[in-house]
Amino acid sequence: MHNLIRSELYKLFHSRSFWTLLIISAVTGLIIVLIFQGMMTLTAKDSGLNRMGAGQNGFQISVSGSDAADDFNISGISLMMETFSGNLYQTLILIFTSIFTAMEFSHGTVRNTVSRGLGRGRIYLAKYLCNAAASLLFTFAAMATSFAAASVLWGTGPITGSFALTLLQTILVQLLLLAAYSGVCMFIAILFRSSGGAVALNFCLLIFLPSLLSLSGIFTGGRLQLERYWLVNCASSIASPAPDAAALCTAVISGVITLLLSVFLGVFCFKKRDI
Amino acid sequence: MEYALRTNALTKVYHGKNAVSKVTMNVGRGEIYGLIGKNGAGKTTLMKMIMGLAAPGTGTIELFGSTSLDEQRKRLGCIIESPALYPYMTALQNLENHRILLGLPDKGAPVKALQAVGLTYTGKKTVKHFSMGMKQRLSIAMALLGNPDFLVLDEPINGLDPTGIRDVRDLLLKLNKEDGITILISSHILGELYKIATCYGILNDGMLVEEFTKDELELRCRRCLKVEVDDAKQACILIEELFHTRDYDVLDGHIIRIFGQDIDSGLLNKALTGSGITVKTIQSSGEDLEGYFMERMGGTKHA
Numbered sequence: 001m002h003n004l005i006r007s008e009l010y011k012l013f014h015s016r017s018f019w020t021l022l023i024i025s026a027v028t029g030l031i032i033v034l035i036f037q038g039m040m041t042l043t044a045k046d047s048g049l050n051r052m053g054a055g056q057n058g059f060q061i062s063v064s065g066s067d068a069a070d071d072f073n074i075s076g077i078s079l080m081m082e083t084f085s086g087n088l089y090q091t092l093i094l095i096f097t098s099i100f101t102a103m104e105f106s107h108g109t110v111r112n113t114v115s116r117g118l119g120r121g122r123i124y125l126a127k128y129l130c131n132a133a134a135s136l137l138f139t140f141a142a143m144a145t146s147f148a149a150a151s152v153l154w155g156t157g158p159i160t161g162s163f164a165l166t167l168l169q170t171i172l173v174q175l176l177l178l179a180a181y182s183g184v185c186m187f188i189a190i191l192f193r194s195s196g197g198a199v200a201l202n203f204c205l206l207i208f209l210p211s212l213l214s215l216s217g218i219f220t221g222g223r224l225q226l227e228r229y230w231l232v233n234c235a236s237s238i239a240s241p242a243p244d245a246a247a248l249c250t251a252v253i254s255g256v257i258t259l260l261l262s263v264f265l266g267v268f269c270f271k272k273r274d275i
Numbered sequence: 276m277e278y279a280l281r282t283n284a285l286t287k288v289y290h291g292k293n294a295v296s297k298v299t300m301n302v303g304r305g306e307i308y309g310l311i312g313k314n315g316a317g318k319t320t321l322m323k324m325i326m327g328l329a330a331p332g333t334g335t336i337e338l339f340g341s342t343s344l345d346e347q348r349k350r351l352g353c354i355i356e357s358p359a360l361y362p363y364m365t366a367l368q369n370l371e372n373h374r375i376l377l378g379l380p381d382k383g384a385p386v387k388a389l390q391a392v393g394l395t396y397t398g399k400k401t402v403k404h405f406s407m408g409m410k411q412r413l414s415i416a417m418a419l420l421g422n423p424d425f426l427v428l429d430e431p432i433n434g435l436d437p438t439g440i441r442d443v444r445d446l447l448l449k450l451n452k453e454d455g456i457t458i459l460i461s462s463h464i465l466g467e468l469y470k471i472a473t474c475y476g477i478l479n480d481g482m483l484v485e486e487f488t489k490d491e492l493e494l495r496c497r498r499c500l501k502v503e504v505d506d507a508k509q510a511c512i513l514i515e516e517l518f519h520t521r522d523y524d525v526l527d528g529h530i531i532r533i534f535g536q537d538i539d540s541g542l543l544n545k546a547l548t549g550s551g552i553t554v555k556t557i558q559s560s561g562e563d564l565e566g567y568f569m570e571r572m573g574g575t576k577h578a
Contacts, residue, residue: 007376014364108359113376115326117348274329
């Protein structure tokens with residue numbers, strides 16, 4: 001198993017797609033901050049115009065973005081957590097995982113590992129761990145650049161003892177959700193065995209699955225809302241420095257179950273099909 | 276005799292068709308077994324089952340006398356179908372990755388493997404820029420990594436130039452002679468297979484039609500005079516008296532094959548008919564290897 005993981009990491013660090021997506025991830029984190037900066041500046045200008053009017057009536061004038069940031073509670077930490085909402089990480093993960101997994105079949109290199117008697121279950125797990133590691137690296141890259149840039153502009157934000165603990169818990173849960181998502185993408189890639197097909201289906205799942213799951217609420221009169229448990233929605237619901245405890249709990253349960261199910265099904269399919 | 280591979284009634288069905296049908300074969304330790312068959316005969320499917328890439332439908336496989344196949348497959352190296360390489364890596368990186376996968380401590384093993392197949396000059400060129408022959412050589416190098424005891428090679432000389440074919444042949448013979456490596460090799464180039472293999476198996480429509488050693492093959496392909504008579508016993512006595520030879524055999528009770536270059540067919544025919552023996556046919560015979568294989572694989576059809 002140790003050798004399998006080392007081999008996967010070797011391939012990972014020699015993979016052009018990995019480094020490309022890592023750079024894209026870091027740059028995207030930066031771009032998010034710049035977008036927020038732009039929005040804050042526009043907001044500040046609007047506030048400034050209003051205050052100018054007030055100033056003419058004797059009130060203090062302020063036209064800075066920092067004031068607007070304070071108004072909206074923007075900081076390095078909050079913006080770093082903001083990157084978890086939306087589909088940034090999921091998009092990067094699905095592209096990379098689909099390519100990195102399916103290429104073993106398109107190049108035929110899966111024969112090299114399977115034919116050496118290394119065990120298909122272990123081969124799958126090693127590949128999954130590497131995919132998950134890559135997913136986390138993309139996440140850290142975007143988090144690091146967004147935190148650094150936002151901190152320069154608006155400060156890091158308050159980091160007290162209990163708040164830091166909550167923040168850490170939230171980040172860990174987000175990482176769990178992303179690792180689970182990587183498992184789902186890898187399972188799809190193992191089914192399709194082609195990069196194009198896997199990327200396409202994973203994109204469709206990302207875009208359409210929440211809508212499909214929301215039908216459960218319609219058909220059950222709101223009693224069952226499956227879309228709440230979908231990984232991407234869970235990630236969005238806790239995309240803040242101090243999310244709701246119930247939302248965190250739901251996210252943990254969804255993440256663990258999805259991760260275990262996707263890996264189990266993936267191993268099962270990989271073992272059963274001929275190469 | 277110790278066997279590297281034994282299969283018993285191995286069968287594989289794809290979409291209702293027997294890709295491999297009840298194949299029972301034995302590959303002895305230290306042999307070079309040439310597997311021959313036309314396209315679609317089942318050679319690759321058979322090799323895939325041996326290497327664990329496809330699950331057998333029925334039947335058993337033994338490697339080195341053991342049914343713990345995953346454990347024994349660590350002693351195997353293979354090339355199945357096309358070269359399996361990472362195009363974005365160089366030759367050395369591909370081998371280095373494979374070395375890590377196998378857990379080999381010798382960091383010089385990839386370079387030695389490249390030297391063995393004559394690929395030391397590729398430098399930083401990635402595999403996607405390699406020719407077919409270069410990819411094939413690299414695949415052979417990967418199969419040799421880890422000093423396997425048994426090589427399973429599915430058409431390893433595809434795409435190689437004549438120099439490359441000779442080099443691979445010499446390499447395989449050297450590995451077999453010096454290191455005692457057992458080799459199961461399939462190829463369409465029968466002449467090359469004849470130079471390498473010590474025994475053969477012919478696969479046709481998924482079935483193992485025939486197995487024989489090289490000596491037996493040479494015997495079957497010797498040039499001879501083939502005479503079909505109604506009384507083979509009497510005819511044999513006459514042949515021994517007339518030509519002072521016992522270098523002949525009798526097939527199916529009525530076909531006599533007389534080996535040797537200097538048998539006068541006219542004289543023989545006259546002598547046999549003069550003795551009251553009916554001669555149905557008399558002809559020179561002796562196939563070359565290709566002709567013999569084509570006949571056993573089903574006539575002149577080519578897939």
